[in-house]
Amino acid sequence: MDSNKLNICTVTLGTDAEIVNENLIEFNKLYNDVKLYIVCPKNDVDIFKDKLKAKNYEIITEEELIEFKDFKKIFEDLSNSLQYKDKFINRLQWYYALFLKFFFIHRFFENNGSRIIIWEGDAVILKKIEFFKKDNSLLYVWVDYYHEIFYKTCKEMLGNLPKYYGSFITMFGSLTNKEFDYLNSSLGFSKLNNKEFCIAFSKKALSSIFKVHKIYDNAMFSDYDLIGISNQNKNFTKQKPIFFLKSSLDGKLTKLQKIIAKVFGAHLVAYEHRHPNKHSIGMLLRNQSWYRFVKIIVYYYSSFKFHQIKFNLKYYL
Numbered sequence: 001m002d003s004n005k006l007n008i009c010t011v012t013l014g015t016d017a018e019i020v021n022e023n024l025i026e027f028n029k030l031y032n033d034v035k036l037y038i039v040c041p042k043n044d045v046d047i048f049k050d051k052l053k054a055k056n057y058e059i060i061t062e063e064e065l066i067e068f069k070d071f072k073k074i075f076e077d078l079s080n081s082l083q084y085k086d087k088f089i090n091r092l093q094w095y096y097a098l099f100l101k102f103f104f105i106h107r108f109f110e111n112n113g114s115r116i117i118i119w120e121g122d123a124v125i126l127k128k129i130e131f132f133k134k135d136n137s138l139l140y141v142w143v144d145y146y147h148e149i150f151y152k153t154c155k156e157m158l159g160n161l162p163k164y165y166g167s168f169i170t171m172f173g174s175l176t177n178k179e180f181d182y183l184n185s186s187l188g189f190s191k192l193n194n195k196e197f198c199i200a201f202s203k204k205a206l207s208s209i210f211k212v213h214k215i216y217d218n219a220m221f222s223d224y225d226l227i228g229i230s231n232q233n234k235n236f237t238k239q240k241p242i243f244f245l246k247s248s249l250d251g252k253l254t255k256l257q258k259i260i261a262k263v264f265g266a267h268l269v270a271y272e273h274r275h276p277n278k279h280s281i282g283m284l285l286r287n288q289s290w291y292r293f294v295k296i297i298v299y300y301y302s303s304f305k306f307h308q309i310k311f312n313l314k315y316y317l
Contacts, residue, residue: 004033005035006027006034007114008034008035009036009037009119010023011039014040017048019121020052024057037059037108038057038059041062041063060104068096070199075202078207079206087216095206099198099201101118106194107194109177110193115177118227122274125268126262129172129267132174137173137174137175139168141168141239143311146166150221151229153205155212157208161233162229164314168225168239169222170244171224173223182234183226189201189204209221243304245266245268245300246269247296250278250279250292251287251289253269254287254288264297
């Protein structure tokens with residue numbers, strides 16, 4: 001595979017097809033050579049084929065990697081004595097979607113890929129982002145957020161944590177071939193074919209969650225944190241704070257709002273339209289109101305600058 005090509009993977013559903021289409025159009029404007037891989041259920045394939053205008057994409061169905069029923073069987077085998085089993089199984093499809101990213105990453109590098117970007121299915125890029133420098137991924141941080149539960153899972157899976165880090169949940173993550181080899185080694189995997197890796201990773205991640213967390217939480221694993229923590233363990237560098245819009249949106253940004261967001265330095269916007277709250281429900285069917293947009297951009301930009309200073313001071317002190 002061409003090492004100069006920008007390879008992107010998004011694990012998503014047909015309900016995100018319009019966002020994925022918009023995102024691919026924007027990536028094509030910002031970068032010269034892009035290939036988008038879409039991982040989705042086989043029942044959603046035709047939705048993406050109908051919605052996507054650009055043709056530089058490839059669809060891989062979830063079932064080609066590991067079927068949900070097989071993933072559920074692994075969960076059932078590991079959760080016999082789990083006290084919060086009933087609660088966890090209600091979120092099992094969510095964990096499956098997160099793990100699918102790693103299943104695809106393994107397949108990508110198994111087929112001699114050189115580097116890959118994992119991109120959130122409900123996010124649209126606004127400004128060009130530098131993902132790699134030479135043979136290493138550049139590490140970014142969401143300075144406004146920190147969820148300690150995620151790092152306990154990462155430590156159990158990887159063995160150790162970096163000396164200083166912040167949230168890697170920036171709606172994207174990246175890996176080079178060497179970085180994925182390091183992640184595999186940290187997980188205790190070597191020379192597995194894709195099917196074996198899917199099973200081994202599922203067992204490792206689920207058993208780590210169940211071992212470390214005795215009390216149920218709605219989210220006990222972070223795909224982007226696992227990727228980022230592993231990369232930082234391999235080659236420690238200070239993360240770069242990055243500003244983006246996500247929280248509190250209740251509609252899609254207009255063209256002018258996107259321009260203003262870029263002026264404020266926002267590199268992407270994420271639409272959490274599947275969340276069961278009044279702001280998220282139906283947000284893709286309406287434009288973001290100007291009153292709310294101004295409040296959001298001012299508040300979250302101010303919050304970003306404050307936490308950016310705080311993050312940098314902690315690092316240097």
